[in-house]
Amino acid sequence: MERPTTTFGHRLQRALLSLLAAGAAACAGGGGGGTGGVTPEPGTATAPASTEQTLTDLFNLTALYQRMGRIAGDNPLPFVGQPAFFAGRGDSTVVLLGLSLDNRSLSFQRTARDFVARYRVEIILQAEGAQPIRYxxxxxxxxxxxxxxxxxxxxxxxxxxxxxxxx
Incomplete structure:
Protein backbone atom coordinates (compact mmCIF):
# COMPACT_ATOMS: atom_id res chain seq x y z
CA MET A 1 0.00 0.00 0.00
CA GLU A 2 1.51 3.30 -1.06
CA ARG A 3 1.27 6.31 1.27
CA PRO A 4 -0.07 9.60 -0.05
CA THR A 5 2.48 12.32 -0.58
CA THR A 6 3.46 14.42 2.41
CA THR A 7 2.56 17.56 0.49
CA PHE A 8 -1.06 16.48 0.06
CA GLY A 9 -1.30 15.34 3.68
CA HIS A 10 0.20 18.59 4.96
CA ARG A 11 -2.12 20.73 2.79
CA LEU A 12 -5.15 18.69 3.78
CA GLN A 13 -4.26 18.83 7.47
CA ARG A 14 -3.86 22.63 7.25
CA ALA A 15 -7.20 22.88 5.44
CA LEU A 16 -8.90 20.68 8.04
CA LEU A 17 -7.37 22.70 10.86
CA SER A 18 -8.55 26.03 9.49
CA LEU A 19 -11.96 24.57 8.67
CA LEU A 20 -12.51 22.98 12.05
CA ALA A 21 -11.23 25.99 13.94
CA ALA A 22 -13.55 28.28 12.00
CA GLY A 23 -16.48 25.88 12.13
CA ALA A 24 -16.31 25.03 15.84
CA ALA A 25 -19.19 27.40 16.58
CA ALA A 26 -21.43 25.39 14.30
CA CYS A 27 -20.65 22.19 16.21
CA ALA A 28 -22.48 23.31 19.34
CA GLY A 29 -25.55 24.40 17.43
CA GLY A 30 -25.84 27.53 19.54
CA GLY A 31 -24.80 31.11 19.26
CA GLY A 32 -21.62 32.53 20.58
CA GLY A 33 -18.32 33.02 18.99
CA GLY A 34 -15.11 31.31 19.66
CA THR A 35 -12.61 29.91 17.27
CA GLY A 36 -9.93 27.37 17.69
CA GLY A 37 -6.31 28.39 17.50
CA VAL A 38 -4.29 28.10 14.35
CA THR A 39 -1.11 26.08 14.24
CA PRO A 40 1.87 28.08 12.93
CA GLU A 41 3.49 26.93 9.70
CA PRO A 42 6.42 24.56 10.26
CA GLY A 43 9.71 26.40 10.33
CA THR A 44 8.25 29.80 11.23
CA ALA A 45 9.74 31.62 14.18
CA THR A 46 7.61 32.56 17.14
CA ALA A 47 8.23 35.31 19.65
CA PRO A 48 9.79 34.21 22.95
CA ALA A 49 7.13 33.55 25.57
CA SER A 50 6.96 35.27 28.92
CA THR A 51 6.80 33.16 32.08
CA GLU A 52 3.13 34.12 32.50
CA GLN A 53 2.35 33.14 28.91
CA THR A 54 4.20 29.85 29.31
CA LEU A 55 2.25 29.01 32.47
CA THR A 56 -1.03 29.86 30.73
CA ASP A 57 -0.07 27.69 27.76
CA LEU A 58 0.70 24.81 30.12
CA PHE A 59 -3.01 24.59 30.93
CA ASN A 60 -4.23 25.29 27.37
CA LEU A 61 -5.13 21.83 26.07
CA THR A 62 -6.06 23.13 22.61
CA ALA A 63 -2.58 24.61 22.13
CA LEU A 64 -0.97 21.46 23.54
CA TYR A 65 -2.85 19.20 21.11
CA GLN A 66 -1.95 21.51 18.21
CA ARG A 67 1.74 21.41 19.18
CA MET A 68 1.41 17.61 19.09
CA GLY A 69 0.21 17.88 15.46
CA ARG A 70 -3.47 17.27 16.15
CA ILE A 71 -6.45 19.24 14.90
CA ALA A 72 -7.96 20.96 17.92
CA GLY A 73 -10.43 23.70 18.74
CA ASP A 74 -11.90 25.23 21.83
CA ASN A 75 -15.18 26.98 22.62
CA PRO A 76 -18.03 26.48 22.22
CA LEU A 77 -17.41 22.74 21.70
CA PRO A 78 -13.83 21.65 22.40
CA PHE A 79 -12.51 18.88 20.16
CA VAL A 80 -9.30 17.13 19.21
CA GLY A 81 -8.82 15.04 16.11
CA GLN A 82 -6.52 13.50 13.59
CA PRO A 83 -6.87 12.73 9.89
CA ALA A 84 -5.56 9.40 8.64
CA PHE A 85 -4.67 8.75 5.00
CA PHE A 86 -5.02 5.45 3.16
CA ALA A 87 -4.61 4.32 -0.43
CA GLY A 88 -8.01 4.20 -2.12
CA ARG A 89 -9.14 2.54 -5.31
CA GLY A 90 -7.20 3.54 -8.39
CA ASP A 91 -5.14 6.62 -7.69
CA SER A 92 -7.49 8.00 -5.02
CA THR A 93 -6.82 8.59 -1.33
CA VAL A 94 -9.14 7.79 1.56
CA VAL A 95 -9.09 10.45 4.27
CA LEU A 96 -10.53 9.27 7.56
CA LEU A 97 -11.18 12.10 10.00
CA GLY A 98 -11.72 11.21 13.64
CA LEU A 99 -12.73 13.78 16.24
CA SER A 100 -13.20 13.47 19.98
CA LEU A 101 -15.73 16.01 21.27
CA ASP A 102 -15.95 17.15 24.89
CA ASN A 103 -19.35 15.90 26.02
CA ARG A 104 -19.42 18.34 28.97
CA SER A 105 -19.91 21.14 26.44
CA LEU A 106 -23.04 19.61 24.93
CA SER A 107 -26.41 21.02 26.01
CA PHE A 108 -28.62 18.11 27.02
CA GLN A 109 -32.39 18.53 27.11
CA ARG A 110 -34.80 16.23 28.87
CA THR A 111 -37.33 14.34 26.73
CA ALA A 112 -40.06 11.94 27.83
CA ARG A 113 -37.63 8.97 27.78
CA ASP A 114 -34.08 10.31 28.02
CA PHE A 115 -31.70 13.27 27.74
CA VAL A 116 -30.73 14.44 24.25
CA ALA A 117 -28.01 16.77 22.93
CA ARG A 118 -27.56 17.79 19.30
CA TYR A 119 -24.45 18.97 17.52
CA ARG A 120 -23.44 19.73 13.97
CA VAL A 121 -20.11 19.21 12.22
CA GLU A 122 -19.21 21.12 9.06
CA ILE A 123 -16.17 20.04 7.07
CA ILE A 124 -14.70 21.63 3.94
CA LEU A 125 -11.82 19.91 2.17
CA GLN A 126 -10.05 22.18 -0.28
CA ALA A 127 -7.35 20.88 -2.60
CA GLU A 128 -5.35 23.40 -4.58
CA GLY A 129 -7.10 24.18 -7.88
CA ALA A 130 -10.12 21.94 -7.19
CA GLN A 131 -13.68 22.53 -6.11
CA PRO A 132 -14.09 22.22 -2.33
CA ILE A 133 -15.76 19.18 -0.85
CA ARG A 134 -18.40 20.39 1.62
CA TYR A 135 -19.86 18.04 4.18
Whole structure:
Protein backbone atom coordinates (compact mmCIF):
# COMPACT_ATOMS: atom_id res chain seq x y z
CA MET A 1 0.00 0.00 0.00
CA GLU A 2 1.51 3.30 -1.06
CA ARG A 3 1.27 6.31 1.27
CA PRO A 4 -0.07 9.60 -0.05
CA THR A 5 2.48 12.32 -0.58
CA THR A 6 3.46 14.42 2.41
CA THR A 7 2.56 17.56 0.49
CA PHE A 8 -1.06 16.48 0.06
CA GLY A 9 -1.30 15.34 3.68
CA HIS A 10 0.20 18.59 4.96
CA ARG A 11 -2.12 20.73 2.79
CA LEU A 12 -5.15 18.69 3.78
CA GLN A 13 -4.26 18.83 7.47
CA ARG A 14 -3.86 22.63 7.25
CA ALA A 15 -7.20 22.88 5.44
CA LEU A 16 -8.90 20.68 8.04
CA LEU A 17 -7.37 22.70 10.86
CA SER A 18 -8.55 26.03 9.49
CA LEU A 19 -11.96 24.57 8.67
CA LEU A 20 -12.51 22.98 12.05
CA ALA A 21 -11.23 25.99 13.94
CA ALA A 22 -13.55 28.28 12.00
CA GLY A 23 -16.48 25.88 12.13
CA ALA A 24 -16.31 25.03 15.84
CA ALA A 25 -19.19 27.40 16.58
CA ALA A 26 -21.43 25.39 14.30
CA CYS A 27 -20.65 22.19 16.21
CA ALA A 28 -22.48 23.31 19.34
CA GLY A 29 -25.55 24.40 17.43
CA GLY A 30 -25.84 27.53 19.54
CA GLY A 31 -24.80 31.11 19.26
CA GLY A 32 -21.62 32.53 20.58
CA GLY A 33 -18.32 33.02 18.99
CA GLY A 34 -15.11 31.31 19.66
CA THR A 35 -12.61 29.91 17.27
CA GLY A 36 -9.93 27.37 17.69
CA GLY A 37 -6.31 28.39 17.50
CA VAL A 38 -4.29 28.10 14.35
CA THR A 39 -1.11 26.08 14.24
CA PRO A 40 1.87 28.08 12.93
CA GLU A 41 3.49 26.93 9.70
CA PRO A 42 6.42 24.56 10.26
CA GLY A 43 9.71 26.40 10.33
CA THR A 44 8.25 29.80 11.23
CA ALA A 45 9.74 31.62 14.18
CA THR A 46 7.61 32.56 17.14
CA ALA A 47 8.23 35.31 19.65
CA PRO A 48 9.79 34.21 22.95
CA ALA A 49 7.13 33.55 25.57
CA SER A 50 6.96 35.27 28.92
CA THR A 51 6.80 33.16 32.08
CA GLU A 52 3.13 34.12 32.50
CA GLN A 53 2.35 33.14 28.91
CA THR A 54 4.20 29.85 29.31
CA LEU A 55 2.25 29.01 32.47
CA THR A 56 -1.03 29.86 30.73
CA ASP A 57 -0.07 27.69 27.76
CA LEU A 58 0.70 24.81 30.12
CA PHE A 59 -3.01 24.59 30.93
CA ASN A 60 -4.23 25.29 27.37
CA LEU A 61 -5.13 21.83 26.07
CA THR A 62 -6.06 23.13 22.61
CA ALA A 63 -2.58 24.61 22.13
CA LEU A 64 -0.97 21.46 23.54
CA TYR A 65 -2.85 19.20 21.11
CA GLN A 66 -1.95 21.51 18.21
CA ARG A 67 1.74 21.41 19.18
CA MET A 68 1.41 17.61 19.09
CA GLY A 69 0.21 17.88 15.46
CA ARG A 70 -3.47 17.27 16.15
CA ILE A 71 -6.45 19.24 14.90
CA ALA A 72 -7.96 20.96 17.92
CA GLY A 73 -10.43 23.70 18.74
CA ASP A 74 -11.90 25.23 21.83
CA ASN A 75 -15.18 26.98 22.62
CA PRO A 76 -18.03 26.48 22.22
CA LEU A 77 -17.41 22.74 21.70
CA PRO A 78 -13.83 21.65 22.40
CA PHE A 79 -12.51 18.88 20.16
CA VAL A 80 -9.30 17.13 19.21
CA GLY A 81 -8.82 15.04 16.11
CA GLN A 82 -6.52 13.50 13.59
CA PRO A 83 -6.87 12.73 9.89
CA ALA A 84 -5.56 9.40 8.64
CA PHE A 85 -4.67 8.75 5.00
CA PHE A 86 -5.02 5.45 3.16
CA ALA A 87 -4.61 4.32 -0.43
CA GLY A 88 -8.01 4.20 -2.12
CA ARG A 89 -9.14 2.54 -5.31
CA GLY A 90 -7.20 3.54 -8.39
CA ASP A 91 -5.14 6.62 -7.69
CA SER A 92 -7.49 8.00 -5.02
CA THR A 93 -6.82 8.59 -1.33
CA VAL A 94 -9.14 7.79 1.56
CA VAL A 95 -9.09 10.45 4.27
CA LEU A 96 -10.53 9.27 7.56
CA LEU A 97 -11.18 12.10 10.00
CA GLY A 98 -11.72 11.21 13.64
CA LEU A 99 -12.73 13.78 16.24
CA SER A 100 -13.20 13.47 19.98
CA LEU A 101 -15.73 16.01 21.27
CA ASP A 102 -15.95 17.15 24.89
CA ASN A 103 -19.35 15.90 26.02
CA ARG A 104 -19.42 18.34 28.97
CA SER A 105 -19.91 21.14 26.44
CA LEU A 106 -23.04 19.61 24.93
CA SER A 107 -26.41 21.02 26.01
CA PHE A 108 -28.62 18.11 27.02
CA GLN A 109 -32.39 18.53 27.11
CA ARG A 110 -34.80 16.23 28.87
CA THR A 111 -37.33 14.34 26.73
CA ALA A 112 -40.06 11.94 27.83
CA ARG A 113 -37.63 8.97 27.78
CA ASP A 114 -34.08 10.31 28.02
CA PHE A 115 -31.70 13.27 27.74
CA VAL A 116 -30.73 14.44 24.25
CA ALA A 117 -28.01 16.77 22.93
CA ARG A 118 -27.56 17.79 19.30
CA TYR A 119 -24.45 18.97 17.52
CA ARG A 120 -23.44 19.73 13.97
CA VAL A 121 -20.11 19.21 12.22
CA GLU A 122 -19.21 21.12 9.06
CA ILE A 123 -16.17 20.04 7.07
CA ILE A 124 -14.70 21.63 3.94
CA LEU A 125 -11.82 19.91 2.17
CA GLN A 126 -10.05 22.18 -0.28
CA ALA A 127 -7.35 20.88 -2.60
CA GLU A 128 -5.35 23.40 -4.58
CA GLY A 129 -7.10 24.18 -7.88
CA ALA A 130 -10.12 21.94 -7.19
CA GLN A 131 -13.68 22.53 -6.11
CA PRO A 132 -14.09 22.22 -2.33
CA ILE A 133 -15.76 19.18 -0.85
CA ARG A 134 -18.40 20.39 1.62
CA TYR A 135 -19.86 18.04 4.18
CA UNK A 136 -22.32 18.73 7.01
CA UNK A 137 -23.66 16.22 9.47
CA UNK A 138 -26.17 16.64 12.29
CA UNK A 139 -25.77 14.22 15.19
CA UNK A 140 -27.78 13.37 18.30
CA UNK A 141 -26.38 12.07 21.58
CA UNK A 142 -28.92 10.31 23.78
CA UNK A 143 -28.36 9.12 27.37
CA UNK A 144 -30.76 7.49 29.81
CA UNK A 145 -30.13 9.49 32.98
CA UNK A 146 -29.11 12.95 34.16
CA UNK A 147 -25.85 11.78 35.81
CA UNK A 148 -24.68 10.54 32.40
CA UNK A 149 -24.98 14.10 31.04
CA UNK A 150 -22.47 15.25 33.67
CA UNK A 151 -19.76 12.65 33.10
CA UNK A 152 -16.26 14.02 32.68
CA UNK A 153 -14.61 10.68 31.92
CA UNK A 154 -16.07 10.16 28.44
CA UNK A 155 -16.17 11.96 25.13
CA UNK A 156 -18.23 11.77 21.97
CA UNK A 157 -16.42 10.28 18.96
CA UNK A 158 -17.19 11.57 15.47
CA UNK A 159 -15.73 9.84 12.41
CA UNK A 160 -16.14 10.46 8.69
CA UNK A 161 -14.32 9.17 5.63
CA UNK A 162 -13.76 10.90 2.30
CA UNK A 163 -12.53 9.61 -1.05
CA UNK A 164 -10.31 12.30 -2.62
CA UNK A 165 -7.88 12.72 -5.48
CA UNK A 166 -4.22 12.49 -4.48
CA UNK A 167 -1.88 15.47 -4.57
Missing amino acids: TREEVVSVASYPETQRADESVVFQQGFLVRPG
